[in-house]
Amino acid sequence: MKKMIFFTLAVVISLIGATYRWGDFAHSIGLIRTGGGEVKHPPLFKNGRGSYILRGSYTLLVTATVISPYRGDVKVVLEGEPKIASRLYLSSPVVDLGLKRCPHLKGDTLYDLDPGDRIALWVLMNHDNIMGKYNLAFYDAETKRSVLNVPIIFKGKGDAKDAGKHHS
Amino acid sequence: MQANTTPKKSFWVRYRYWIMVGSMLVFLPPLSLISQFSQDSNFCGTWCPRMFFVWRKGMTGSEFTMGFVRSYLGVTLVVSALVSTFFWGRFWCSYLCPIGGTTEVVSKIVPGFLKIDFSKVPSAPIRYGYLSVYLIAPAMGIGQLCCSYCNFALIPRLFGAAFSQADRVYFLWTGALINLGLIVVFGFIARGGMAYCNFLCPLGALDAISNRLGIRFGKRVRVNASRCDACGACARVCPTWAIQMTDRVTIDHLSCISCRECEKVCEGAINYGKA
Numbered sequence: 001m002k003k004m005i006f007f008t009l010a011v012v013i014s015l016i017g018a019t020y021r022w023g024d025f026a027h028s029i030g031l032i033r034t035g036g037g038e039v040k041h042p043p044l045f046k047n048g049r050g051s052y053i054l055r056g057s058y059t060l061l062v063t064a065t066v067i068s069p070y071r072g073d074v075k076v077v078l079e080g081e082p083k084i085a086s087r088l089y090l091s092s093p094v095v096d097l098g099l100k101r102c103p104h105l106k107g108d109t110l111y112d113l114d115p116g117d118r119i120a121l122w123v124l125m126n127h128d129n130i131m132g133k134y135n136l137a138f139y140d141a142e143t144k145r146s147v148l149n150v151p152i153i154f155k156g157k158g159d160a161k162d163a164g165k166h167h168s
Numbered sequence: 169m170q171a172n173t174t175p176k177k178s179f180w181v182r183y184r185y186w187i188m189v190g191s192m193l194v195f196l197p198p199l200s201l202i203s204q205f206s207q208d209s210n211f212c213g214t215w216c217p218r219m220f221f222v223w224r225k226g227m228t229g230s231e232f233t234m235g236f237v238r239s240y241l242g243v244t245l246v247v248s249a250l251v252s253t254f255f256w257g258r259f260w261c262s263y264l265c266p267i268g269g270t271t272e273v274v275s276k277i278v279p280g281f282l283k284i285d286f287s288k289v290p291s292a293p294i295r296y297g298y299l300s301v302y303l304i305a306p307a308m309g310i311g312q313l314c315c316s317y318c319n320f321a322l323i324p325r326l327f328g329a330a331f332s333q334a335d336r337v338y339f340l341w342t343g344a345l346i347n348l349g350l351i352v353v354f355g356f357i358a359r360g361g362m363a364y365c366n367f368l369c370p371l372g373a374l375d376a377i378s379n380r381l382g383i384r385f386g387k388r389v390r391v392n393a394s395r396c397d398a399c400g401a402c403a404r405v406c407p408t409w410a411i412q413m414t415d416r417v418t419i420d421h422l423s424c425i426s427c428r429e430c431e432k433v434c435e436g437a438i439n440y441g442k443a
Contacts, residue, residue, distance in 0.1 A: 002290060003293040006290050006294050006297070007294070007296065008297070009294075010293060010294040010295075010298050010301075010367075011297040011298075011300060011301055014298045014300075014301035014302070014313060015305065017316070018301055018305040019305070020311075021311075022316070022343040024341045025342070025343055025344075027315065059338075059340050063212075063213070089333045090334060091332075091334040092334070093197075093200050093203075093204050094197045094199075094200065094209070094331040094332050095198045095200075097199070097201065097204050099204045100204060100205065100207045101207075102207060118207060118214075120209075120334070122334050124337050124340060
């Protein structure tokens with residue numbers, strides 16, 4: 001009986017954890033390629049939901065793979081109005097032992113992307129009460145052509161259902 | 169003077185904590201030595217051991233297979249852990265896992281008066297209740313627990329946060345802070361430091377099944393009832409409260425991680441071997 005109670009309790013609490021989405025984080029998966037990339041799970045953020053602790057702070061993680069034959073440097077721009085204060089951070093080894101060549105981020109540009117490379121780019125956006133559509137655009141630094149575009153939607157307080165939708 | 173009949177403890181028993189610390193140094197920042205072979209800096213990506221076996225609603229067979237390909241090193245790690253567990257017990261969980269290693273090592277440092285004792289809570293029902301939702305909720309399309317509450321995502325970034333802005337950003341969302349709370353309560357300040365592993369690690373839950381299935385064929389921690397004086401020392405040091413003291417000592421192999429802490433304090437009644 002005790003085991004049954006704990007099992008049921010675990011199922012109920014886990015279900016709540018699984019179904020509730022924090023609105024201040026999303027994860028998108030993309031492909032960087034010549035002639036425009038591709039994105040899965042475009043993010044949706046929900047104002048006022050989830051960011052109870054860190055109000056007005058939204059985190060987007062973009063993981064992307066570079067598809068052959070693309071190689072080069074990529075400028076990352078958050079496009080949309082009104083402007084949002086944002087910062088980019090690239091996950092990379094703290095102590096690079098040189099076992100594998102890694103792309104690197106300087107300012108808003110990713111340098112040294114080669115086919116097969118995978119990046120994990122964190123975008124931190126700080127703004128309260130924003131709504132509307134934005135784009136995280138990735139342009140080839142030389143040709144200025146788009147190699148990936150991540151549409152970002154900020155929703156108001158009314159529609160909570162798909163807020164913070166992200167890849168599992 | 170009484171002759172010392174206690175058998176010499178094996179290398180694994182004597183140096184377990186050093187092996188765990190070594191594993192943390194190898195797997196976690198700042199070195200992240202293992203993940204650097206694959207252009208990763210943590211367990212996300214090719215090393216992810218938690219996501220590839222989860223079927224999500226709407227997924228095609230090829231998308232599911234691609235998950236295995238994308239996380240091929242995580243797949244290798246999980247398969248190796250499960251196979252080695254079947255034959256030799258849970259070496260991954262008890263010696264090599266840097267995540268459980270971190271919570272256990274930190275809990276050793278935390279003063280006793282701060283610790284929470286979860287030993288009265290039956291771990292298997294919670295573990296498999298959690299695992300059921302972990303596997304079924306994404307298949308039904310009602311939610312997921314993979315990344316939001318991931319111990320393999322959090323612990324490396326906890327170390328990395330001291331050095332890397334990207335790792336610090338991870339902690340700027342509510343879900344990560346709640347996950348951190350779970351790690352603190354069920355890990356760092358839990359008696360034994362392994363309540364998180366015992367309740368909420370899907371890899372640990374699968375590994376426990378492999379451990380239980382291989383009990384007749386593989387090496388396990390076993391009690392020699394004729395030599396046991398039921399002193400209870402083994403139950404007191406078990407980090408996963410897998411040892412029950414009734415009229416005799418029994419080991420629950422769904423929770424035992426073969427860490428052999430019990431063997432360390434026992435005068436010869438507990439040994440590690442085949443049935």
